[in-house]
Amino acid sequence: MQTISLSDDGIEHRKALDSLNSKIIKSRRIIVVSGAGISCSSGIPDFRSKEGLYDLVKDKFSGNLSKGQDLFDAQLFRDASTTSFFYSFIAQLKLASDRALPSPTHKFFKNLETKGRLLHSYTQNVDGLEQRVGLNNLINLHGSLNQIRCASCSFVGDMSSEYLQVFAGGQSPKCPLCAQRATERKARGKRPLAVGCLRPGIVLYNENHWSGDSIAKAQSSDVKKKPDLLIVMGTSLKVHGLKQLVKGFSRTIHQNNLEAIGNSRKTTGSVVFVNATPAAGKEWSQDFDYFVHGTSDEFVNKLTEQWKSTRPQDWQIQTTITHAHRSTKKNTVNAKNTAKLHEIPPHNDGAANKSSINSVNSNMGSPQPTVTAQLADQTSSPVLSTRITQPIQETNHFPPLPNKSDVSPRSRKRNTTTTSTIKRSVSSTQKGIVDVSILKKNKSEDLSLNFDLKLGDGSETEPEEDNIPVPTPTPSNARRSVRIRNSTIAAAA
Numbered sequence: 173m174q175t176i177s178l179s180d181d182g183i184e185h186r187k188a189l190d191s192l193n194s195k196i197i198k199s200r201r202i203i204v205v206s207g208a209g210i211s212c213s214s215g216i217p218d219f220r221s222k223e224g225l226y227d228l229v230k231d232k233f234s235g236n237l238s239k240g241q242d243l244f245d246a247q248l249f250r251d252a253s254t255t256s257f258f259y260s261f262i263a264q265l266k267l268a269s270d271r272a273l274p275s276p277t278h279k280f281f282k283n284l285e286t287k288g289r290l291l292h293s294y295t296q297n298v299d300g301l302e303q304r305v306g307l308n309n310l311i312n313l314h315g316s317l318n319q320i321r322c323a324s325c326s327f328v329g330d331m332s333s334e335y336l337q338v339f340a341g342g343q344s345p346k347c348p349l350c351a352q353r354a355t356e357r358k359a360r361g362k363r364p365l366a367v368g369c370l371r372p373g374i375v376l377y378n379e380n381h382w383s384g385d386s387i388a389k390a391q392s393s394d395v396k397k398k399p400d401l402l403i404v405m406g407t408s409l410k411v412h413g414l415k416q417l418v419k420g421f422s423r424t425i426h427q428n429n430l431e432a433i434g435n436s437r438k439t440t441g442s443v444v445f446v447n448a449t450p451a452a453g454k455e456w457s458q459d460f461d462y463f464v465h466g467t468s469d470e471f472v473n474k475l476t477e478q479w480k481s482t483r484p485q486d487w488q489i490q491t492t493i494t495h496a497h498r499s500t501k502k503n504t505v506n507a508k509n510t511a512k513l514h515e516i517p518p519h520n521d522g523a524a525n526k527s528s529i530n531s532v533n534s535n536m537g538s539p540q541p542t543v544t545a546q547l548a549d550q551t552s553s554p555v556l557s558t559r560i561t562q563p564i565q566e567t568n569h570f571p572p573l574p575n576k577s578d579v580s581p582r583s584r585k586r587n588t589t590t591t592s593t594i595k596r597s598v599s600s601t602q603k604g605i606v607d608v609s610i611l612k613k614n615k616s617e618d619l620s621l622n623f624d625l626k627l628g629d630g631s632e633t634e635p636e637e638d639n640i641p642v643p644t645p646t647p648s649n650a651r652r653s654v655r656i657r658n659s660t661i662a663a664a665a
Contacts, residue, residue: 178466209406324368
């Protein structure tokens with residue numbers, strides 16, 4: 173384990189710190205474990221220091237407590253005076269937490285989460301400052317002062333100002349859920365049940381964690397994601413459960429990040445311990461790769477400064493992504509408004525105007541009457557071929573199609589599935605002509621468009637079309653035929 177002192181300005185310590193910071197900056201899957209030390213700069217004392225909460229409790233309470241830690245043991249509820257002092261002390265701690273502001277360390281955790289590098293932050297703290305910075309990937313190992321729980325039922329609620337006033341007076345408020353159930357039973361003529369008391373939502377020593385299953389699931393999920401960095405900050409590492417958690421993560425990182433170097437193997441993952449006091453004993457020498465001697469705020473400030481100077485793009489990525497998203501959305505909208513196909517309605521000015529009807533055959537399998545359409549976008553582009561199938565509705569611009577009974581059996585059997593091709597040439601001055609054929613399917617009776625777009629090379633001229641007037645609808649039950657280029661369409665009005 174390499175020791176780095178933040179108060180030492182020597183060249184070796186500076187180089188070691190820069191090397192460590194570079195590893196942290198390159199890490200992509202980070203786990204953080206924190207204790208009360210990260211909130212000291214916010215005005216909330218830790219537990220085990222000379223001015224910590226344990227000594228503060230011992231000075232204020234002269235009852236049956238041999239040491240300050242006993243106030244956070246589940247056995248305290250056996251004594252009424254100890255319970256009353258516990259409630260009032262927790263109320264004062266809650267008020268102090270509400271007045272406190274998140275430290276730079278809390279904000280650093282949020283930055284890791286925003287950049288997508290934080291798997292989870294496991295905290296021993298109950299002050300709720302992590303929630304104040306909007307940290308979502310948070311695991312509360314010891315609960316939170318922001319919650320209350322019923323000692324009898326499953327009720328969980330928020331610590332409101334009304335409940336806080338009751339706790340400040342050394343009393344415990346009644347559970348609203350238990351009171352409601354008791355009232356309902358009494359109204360039905362049944363014996364009312366006992367009403368439970370509310371308590372702060374923090375986990376005490378010698379007490380099972382009510383969220384133990386969810387913590388185990390989060391830990392298992394993080395192990396499967398193969399983390400490459402563990403940062404432990406502001407804790408004395410004396411709680412047994414936390415010891416097992418840190419050792420388990422350390423073992424996972426060292427095993428999953430091995431790199432072959434010659435005939436040996438070296439781990440590329442790192443486990444870092446940052447604290448104002450060293451870890452007790454030598455049991456951690458194999459678990460930690462680095463011990464940074466100093467406060468967590470000082471460490472994250474230097475780390476952030478180096479990160480911004482060496483990789484400024486990491487701090488601008490959110491703005492870049494937002495700008496790119498807006499540009500892509502704008503280009504997509506503009507693309508939808510270009511190259512639209514506008515159909516030109518046929519003119520019906522009698523014999524004076526030319527019809528765009530081309531020659532067809534009376535058989536249903538042969539090409540059918542066509543109308544002229546013009547392509548709106550005439551810009552220069554390479555030749556392209558597109559297949560289009562588009563159902564349309566029958567209009568009065570064309571002669572009625574024959575009834576099924578008038579079509580020969582041979583024509584019915586023919587497959588009339590509509591496909592079409594659009595071919596477009598390069599010249600921007602060319603004029604596009606779309607041949608639209610009307611086909612009728614055998615069973616569904618649906619109409620389809622068959623597009624055949626042909627563009628010339630600029631020197632070609634449009635083929636002359638027969639000057640054939642558009643047929644005028646005839647009375648019912650009448651039959652007629654239209655002659656177009658030596659071909660006949662049999663149509664029933």
